[in-house]
Amino acid sequence: MIMRTRTKIIIFAACLQLAVVVFMAAQREWVVQFGDRVFLQTLPVDPRDIFRGDYVRLDYEISHLPRRLWPGDLEPKGTEEAAGKLDKDERVYTVLETNRFNVARAVRVTVSEPGVPLFIRGRVKHHWDQLLNVRYSIEALFVEQGKGLEIEEKRRRDDGIRIPMEVEVALGGNGLGVITGYRWSSIGIGLDITEDEDRNPVTATVTLLNASDKPLAVVALPEAGSLELVPDMRTLRGEATWQWVGRSEQTEVKDQHIVVLQPEETHRITVDFTDPAWFVQREGGKPVSLSTPGRRRWQRFRFVYNGPPPSETQNLQKSDIIWHGEVVTAAFRGARID
Amino acid sequence: MRRLTRRISKELKAWVSEGLITAGQEQAIRARYEQGTGTSWGMILFSGLGAVVTGLGVILLFAYNWDGIPKLVKLFLIYGALAAAHATGIRLFAASRKRRVVGEACCLLGTMFFGAAIWLVAQIYHIDEHFPTALMIWSAGALMMAWALPSLAHGILSSLLIVVWCGMEAVAFHAPVHIAPLMILLLLGSLAWRQASRLLMGFVIPSFLICLLMVLVTGAGHEGEIVAMVLLNVSVILVAAAGLVFNHARASRFGSIFSLFGWLVFFVLLYAMTFPEAAEDILDIEFGRVSAVPMVYWSLSAILALSAWAWLIYRCIRQKSTYRIPWEHYLLPATVLVSMCGMLQKPDGWLAALPYNLVLLAVTIGMMMRGCRETNARAAIVGSIVLVVYTFSRYVDLFESLLVRGAVFIVIGIAIFVQGVLYNRVKKTAGDDNAD
Numbered sequence: 049m050i051m052r053t054r055t056k057i058i059i060f061a062a063c064l065q066l067a068v069v070v071f072m073a074a075q076r077e078w079v080v081q082f083g084d085r086v087f088l089q090t091l092p093v094d095p096r097d098i099f100r101g102d103y104v105r106l107d108y109e110i111s112h113l114p115r116r117l118w119p120g121d122l123e124p125k126g127t128e129e130a131a132g133k134l135d136k137d138e139r140v141y142t143v144l145e146t147n148r149f150n151v152a153r154a155v156r157v158t159v160s161e162p163g164v165p166l167f168i169r170g171r172v173k174h175h176w177d178q179l180l181n182v183r184y185s186i187e188a189l190f191v192e193q194g195k196g197l198e199i200e201e202k203r204r205r206d207d208g209i210r211i212p213m214e215v216e217v218a219l220g221g222n223g224l225g226v227i228t229g230y231r232w233s234s235i236g237i238g239l240d241i242t243e244d245e246d247r248n249p250v251t252a253t254v255t256l257l258n259a260s261d262k263p264l265a266v267v268a269l270p271e272a273g274s275l276e277l278v279p280d281m282r283t284l285r286g287e288a289t290w291q292w293v294g295r296s297e298q299t300e301v302k303d304q305h306i307v308v309l310q311p312e313e314t315h316r317i318t319v320d321f322t323d324p325a326w327f328v329q330r331e332g333g334k335p336v337s338l339s340t341p342g343r344r345r346w347q348r349f350r351f352v353y354n355g356p357p358p359s360e361t362q363n364l365q366k367s368d369i370i371w372h373g374e375v376v377t378a379a380f381r382g383a384r385i386d
Numbered sequence: 387m388r389r390l391t392r393r394i395s396k397e398l399k400a401w402v403s404e405g406l407i408t409a410g411q412e413q414a415i416r417a418r419y420e421q422g423t424g425t426s427w428g429m430i431l432f433s434g435l436g437a438v439v440t441g442l443g444v445i446l447l448f449a450y451n452w453d454g455i456p457k458l459v460k461l462f463l464i465y466g467a468l469a470a471a472h473a474t475g476i477r478l479f480a481a482s483r484k485r486r487v488v489g490e491a492c493c494l495l496g497t498m499f500f501g502a503a504i505w506l507v508a509q510i511y512h513i514d515e516h517f518p519t520a521l522m523i524w525s526a527g528a529l530m531m532a533w534a535l536p537s538l539a540h541g542i543l544s545s546l547l548i549v550v551w552c553g554m555e556a557v558a559f560h561a562p563v564h565i566a567p568l569m570i571l572l573l574l575g576s577l578a579w580r581q582a583s584r585l586l587m588g589f590v591i592p593s594f595l596i597c598l599l600m601v602l603v604t605g606a607g608h609e610g611e612i613v614a615m616v617l618l619n620v621s622v623i624l625v626a627a628a629g630l631v632f633n634h635a636r637a638s639r640f641g642s643i644f645s646l647f648g649w650l651v652f653f654v655l656l657y658a659m660t661f662p663e664a665a666e667d668i669l670d671i672e673f674g675r676v677s678a679v680p681m682v683y684w685s686l687s688a689i690l691a692l693s694a695w696a697w698l699i700y701r702c703i704r705q706k707s708t709y710r711i712p713w714e715h716y717l718l719p720a721t722v723l724v725s726m727c728g729m730l731q732k733p734d735g736w737l738a739a740l741p742y743n744l745v746l747l748a749v750t751i752g753m754m755m756r757g758c759r760e761t762n763a764r765a766a767i768v769g770s771i772v773l774v775v776y777t778f779s780r781y782v783d784l785f786e787s788l789l790v791r792g793a794v795f796i797v798i799g800i801a802i803f804v805q806g807v808l809y810n811r812v813k814k815t816a817g818d819d820n821a822d
Contacts, residue, residue, distance in 0.1 A: 054534075055480045061534035062472035062496060065527045066465065069503035073461055076511040188514035192453045227512035 083218035102196035169223030209238035243383035258309035280348035433491030441498020471496030521551035562605035619687035624648025626694035632709035665738035714752025
């Protein structure tokens with residue numbers, strides 16, 4: 049009788065082990081099968097995990113959330129003494145919105161589960177006045193041994209052009225995210241900066257590459273009108289932000305602005321930092337050039353190429369091969385590129 | 387036990403041929419000692435090691451992450467392996483006493499597959515959660531099986547996994563896992579106690595000390611010196627524990643393990659404190675800057691150390707124990723008290739180190755004398771080694787004159803030589819007395 053009871057206990061313990069690993073897999077498989085699928089833009093960061101093999105470390109646009117995305121229920125904690133509501137490792141929920149390519153963007157962040165269909169749960173990694181860093185437990189993509197390096201090499205080629213990776217994530221009803229795959233952007237982007245003898249940036253050249261295997265068209269508006277200059281969200285912590293002055297009016301896209309790129313062909317767009325159209329300013333301040341020395345040089349910026357929406361190009365020639373997506377360069381600070 | 391059985395078996399034939407015992411008596415003695423020949427340690431060792439290495443191989447195999455294998459196939463493979471290993475192990479374990487060892491090894495393999503399954507699921511679903519949690523789950527699974535079977539191999543695996551978990555949290559996340567040393571001491575220590583297993587206890591105590599060290603170092607912040615004081619107190623508790631279990635039927639077998647690790651840690655810390663700079667540094671603790679948790683550890687360990695010694699001394703005085711406390715052992719609680727005073731007074735240089743130098747000298751001389759008197763080779767040897775190491779240290783920092791250094795070395799050398807002579811003489815005298 050004692051032995052039988054003992055045997056039952058052993059069987060129970062063994063079954064519990066099996067149940068734990070089955071539950072781990074089942075929970076995520078449920079999300080994969082029935083969850084909403086979105087793509088998340090990655091930022092570049094190729095380590096090897098001794099237990100899980102090769103993996104690619106991922107960083108997402110939605111991992112770095114600016115202050116404007118926090119509604120009233122989140123308070124900043126800029127100093128040690130400040131009474132804030134957010135602690136490291138605290139659970140937060142990022143509400144998402146997808147574009148026509150099913151690429152998701154962060155819309156707002158809450159501390160309680162939002163009553164909307166599309167959101168992802170994470171934990172606070174770091175918290176500053178103007179920036180929130182969040183981990184979503186989807187920061188690693190495990191691949192077969194050797195493939196990690198291949199992915200890294202594709203993401204960042206020898207010619208300095210980056211081909212962004214978009215990770216497909218299934219989202220569960222409770223915000224649990226599970227990586228289900230990835231795809232590569234059809235357009236790669238590179239950045240070069242020239243500097244003067246005092247190491248101030250003078251010009252920037254953005255290179256667009258057709259990374260696909262078929263012809264694609266990009267839009268090259270005059271005076272680099274296809275590009276935008278944005279602050280790098282990853283490094284805005286407690287300092288006041290410098291913003292690009294922007295464009296007063298948008299040029300209409302015409303046939304002469306369309307540039308067709310064959311596979312592996314590139315197109316370059318040059319920006320002159322001394323041109324007032326590319327000045328930056330603080331809220332309520334005067335516009336200044338990134339070429340002149342000053343604190344603004346401490347802040348990182350990035351260029352964004354935005355393909356025009358289909359509605360603006362449907363009557364143009366080559367409209368069927370125009371690329372409508374968005375791609376972002378590496379961050380730069382002064383004349384230094386990350 | 388098997389060693390004794392083998393020795394007796396060899397001697398029996400000689401005894402019969404010398405006419406010391408009859409053939410019938412030989413058979414009776416053989417029958418008595420060959421019953422329950424105890425655990426087959428070789429079987430445990432090889433089958434246990436085999437299970438662990440196989441399990442690690444499986445983990446690495448899946449770490450290769452074959453894209454060619456569909457996800458569900460990978461999952462079923464590992465689930466199947468886990469279930470099969472445990473099923474086989476349980477069947478063998480329950481079948482007969484003879485097959486229990488193999489059964490235990492199969493279950494150990496199953497637990498290794500459990501670890502492999504955790505990592506595999508994490509790999510398949512690209513789970514990037516707080517990775518030390520996986521080690522915690524794995525160690526919990528091993529701990530469950532350790533108690534369920536019961537299994538010493540699982541207990542050892544669990545203690546190692548808890549140490550690694552604690553280490554990963556400390557190194558990668560600077561997070562102290564306060565529950566880890568408690569888990570080891572209470573859950574695994576009690577298993578070792580229940581199973582009267584010196585082997586498992588031999589893993590439990592050092593695992594506990596390592597986890598405690600990691601927790602303290604991570605949680606102590608700017609006042610890392612308090613770590614040394616806590617460990618000193620814990621070492622004193624361990625030596626007291628060795629004395630307290632002396633007369634306990636089941637626990638007395640653990641006395642030597644408590645004593646070994648207690649003295650080891652005590653000597654290391656005491657030796658460090660004989661250096662003026664180290665003693666001054668360690669005693670210079672700003673209580674206002676120490677956070678609550680390390681202070682709790684220090685206070686609790688000091689209270690426990692002094693209480694344990696008070697209890698031991700009380701038991702010896704009231705003759706509730708046959709344990710005799712060697713006089714030099716009283717210096718251990720005295721060191722705790724001296725350290726407490728030092729932390730309050732914060733002396734400088736040699737004033738800080740002097741008490742520890744005196745304690746070290748007294749303890750080693752006491753051990754050497756006791757070694758001679760009781761023909762206790764271990765005490766004599768340990769005392770001699772520590773004294774020699776100590777002398778070399780003071781050679782470097784205390785004596786400037788070569789004449790003085792030379793004289794000290796001669797004195798120490800003669801003392802050790804004399805000790806050897808006395809030891810032999812006492813041993814011979816004791817042997818002659820036994821013969822009479």
